[in-house]
Amino acid sequence: MFFSIIIPLYNRPQEIKELLESLMRQTYRQFEVLVIEDGSVKDAKDIVATFTGELDVHYYFKPNEGQGFSRNFGFERAKGDYFIIFDSDILVPENYLEVVNNRLETDYLDAYGGPDDAHPSFTPMQKAISYSMTSPFTTGGIRGNKKGIGQFHPRSFNMGVSRQVWQKLGGFIITRLGEDIEYSIRIHTAGFKIGLIPEAKVYHKRRTSYSQFYKQLHFFGRSRINIYKFFPSELKAVHFFPAVFTLGVMFTLIANLFGWPVAWLGNAVLVIFTLLIFFHSLSKNKSLKVAFLSIGAAFIQLIAYGLGFMQDYGKRIILKQS
Template sequence: MAFFSVIIPLYNKENHIEETLKSVLNQNFQDFEVIIVEDCSTDNSNLKAESIISEKIRIIQHEVNKGLSASRNTGIQNSNSDFLAFLDADDIWHKEFLEKIHQLIQEFPKAHLFATNYVEVYSKKVAVSPSSNLNNFIKDDIILDFFESNLYQNIYCPSSLCVKKELFEKIGGYNTKINYGEDIDFNIRANSTFKLAYSNTVLVYNIMYAENKITNSGLKNKTITDFDFYEPLSVSDKSLKKYLDINRYMMASNYKKENDLVNWQKLKKGIHKNPEISGLNLKQRILLELPPFVLQLISKLKLAFLKKGKRFSSFN
């Protein structure tokens, strides 16, 4: 049995899947299997994946397109390892990624989640660090308060996360009803119960310019996390309440940019009016009230600067 199962959902990533797979096969730590879940791509993704010859690779073909969450669940169900590392089919691992995750597993045996830092890649020459709320975290350690640490951007991306398999047996798999921001729902369930061992070392390249990027497709006809469902849990967890409200804010802003004022208003109502409880700063509360065309303009300007390697954030 391999130490790691590397799970790669694949849907219309023909321009990236080969490089992604090569980054896995070139790992320093070689005790792993690779499970590609091909979700009925309409391009040449499957052919590109099959062109990479390795006895480590298995390709599982969905009969119908089921989406990202279902593809991850298929990978989980077909894995043969105790530790499952997830990798999107357009992202890249540094050769030391699995080696570092293995080190975290050995050093922090009580943890069930293991992750490293990452950078967002906007072109072949431009990579930008996420806006982090991890103050003074300079070594490998247990994250004491996951939700407080993730009030800015997430400290890990889906491709920099490894999960002990038994976690899924206790909290269930990814929610297949959610097809936008499904990782938020998983993060709440997983990090409310289990410990996260984390390394601030950047070992994953999150490719932002890839085709068919879900987060670039808009919210129309999408299902997001039901934040109200987790509200009772936040009564005794102030950090979770802030995490719920900051994600409500981000989703509400996206709805407003798309002129969906019904869903904007619905999410806005769930944000606590007291900024000490919601965690929203003055800048964010102002942005939430701006008209759609202004938010659209701000988004375009932010993206233009990101492509030049400069980040402007409402978090600070």
Template sequence: MNTQTLPLVTVIISSYNHAQYIEETIKSVINQTYQHIELLVIDDGSTDNSVYLLTTLQKEFGFDLLIQENKGLSRTLNEAIDRAKGEYIIPFGSDDIMLPERITTQIAYITDKPEVGICAGNMDLIDSNSQLLPEEKQKHRYIPFRRLDFNDVFLDRKPGAMAATLMFRKEALQKVGGFDPTIRLEDLYIMLAITHAGYFMDVLPDVISLYRQHPTNTYKNLPFMFENSCKTYERFKDSPHYEEVLMKMCNSMFLKSASRNKELAKRILKQIPYKYWNKKTVRGLLRLWFSRTK
């Protein structure tokens, strides 16, 4: 088949100090069964040996490589989207892995569905050594197909999509102005922005990516997650559900931080009016009083 008749997919990998993982990530894109791919790789000011490794890989595989001073992920993605030639865009973590059929599966689904701005899928979890985590720790493998609109995402009414599986229709990204550089929790913001603009997000039941768990995963940084979740939800404060959603997040973050970051937990608790207390608030209080900070 002539690949030029297929939609062009641009994969954007922005890497920062991921020399340990980046080669495996890039090769997982190179080895896709879908071959009409534009691969843009940006080193965003790494201080490890990423630049040397990326330069070596670029000579072997011929992808587009840009070395720059650190700009942050949102700005880097926006600039890459502006120069991307693909009709579909995949921002991909520099520590994750695409399964070989990933792009083939997503393109086969999304191509004739203009109402779908985001196509995603399920994923498996791996460790720092690329080994699958035990079956009991796999959380995103068997979730069935779901179509989400803005309220589904905002209110967390259905299982959402994982960043490691997201494919965007480029016109949807452009319609919302891309990523917000002031918000560093990129995936949640862009899913809300695109569904708020009227597109659907369809999540396929297929396992299409491997998400790597390691000590520096963003979601483990609780102050970062709390601050940027607040900023994200504030962008949609015109929603009648804004306060409900914000307080639900605050209660969840309070519970998570109560035994891990007591100062953060106390700060969050002050922001939760008594009328929004629930079982998580009570459990968090017990942890705050009786547990030791790890």
């Protein structure tokens, strides 16, 4: 099978260099790479050009439209039987394409997703954020986990779709704010077979500071409401958990400030949650520093998502603003 790897890029030249270096080491070699520069000020044209002799790589520059429409741009120019979508901030294990090809040859999927993990070379902050984004205590196991809750929706940091899916459904119809989940739901609805390939993992750098992580998760919270506007039935009880958690933290802070007796209950819940995050992260990462940073990452993840969710729930559902 011939794969077309499509990578939208926006002002991240160093990231694409590291990603292309990891693709050079693939044990399965039947693939091309399309780098779609989405109107960047800091473009990566010269960096990508250095890989021309090592990879079947194609570089395109287009006006800024967002990652969803940049992937569509790549779909239209891809030669492959199967399209693989990566974010620019990942590293790919050397057997990734071999794993995917073997799965598709033995148990074909029209679309798939894979999990993400932290690479040993990542900073403690990146490892803590990676832990938070994959922890059962913050996500409920819904990201790249075969025991996750509900229907599996591939995410665009590590996602593949067949040419047949694209020919029938087209590409992304929104360019950001949950565009990958919307696409996954349409693929499911059309009757295509979607699945998780647990061994097809990537190393996801994510954000490098709490402030960047906050902005990203606030955006994710808003994205969930955007998906609701397309598919109301996809808004599940689990999606309200970060908002409930955020309101609980706020209430506990107020209760402590005013000396309300009920404050002990909120304090106890937060202490238990903090200890669960710390010791679970410690067992996975074998690092006290990462475990401590994971506490902050977990609170930021839930609160930022919860605030973004409540913001757009109020504006777009209650007040019905566009």
